[in-house]
Amino acid sequence: ASLSMKIISPIELQKLIASEPHLPLLDVRTPAEFAEVHVPQARNIPLDELQPASLPLNKEQPVYLICRTQPRAMKAAEYFAQEGFTQLVVVAGGTLAWVNAHLPVEHGAK
Numbered sequence: 001a002s003l004s005m006k007i008i009s010p011i012e013l014q015k016l017i018a019s020e021p022h023l024p025l026l027d028v029r030t031p032a033e034f035a036e037v038h039v040p041q042a043r044n045i046p047l048d049e050l051q052p053a054s055l056p057l058n059k060e061q062p063v064y065l066i067c068r069t070q071p072r073a074m075k076a077a078e079y080f081a082q083e084g085f086t087q088l089v090v091v092a093g094g095t096l097a098w099v100n101a102h103l104p105v106e107h108g109a110k
Helices: 010-019 031-036 071-082 094-100
Strands: 005-008 025-027 063-066 088-091
Touching (some): 005 010, 005 071, 010 063, 063 094, 088 094
Parallel strands (some): 005 088, 025 063
């Protein structure tokens, strides 16, 4: 399957969240990293536990992926693509870039 993957900036993601607060944003870092700091809307599913097919997501809808800097989110996008998901969006620079852009964050596990 051809991988249709978009990269968006943290600022773009924030604009999207403002208009669509419940968009699927998955943080694929470890629970410890997630507890340290995360985007408020993000849901933590560590990369090594990620099973895209088991998630209640429509394969045609955009799925947003974030990690610490970007590589793990790219890997997660590949997993989703293998399961037939067509619209994968990786957050450029990851959570670090989000923090550096001074966007709102949460500390502590959900």
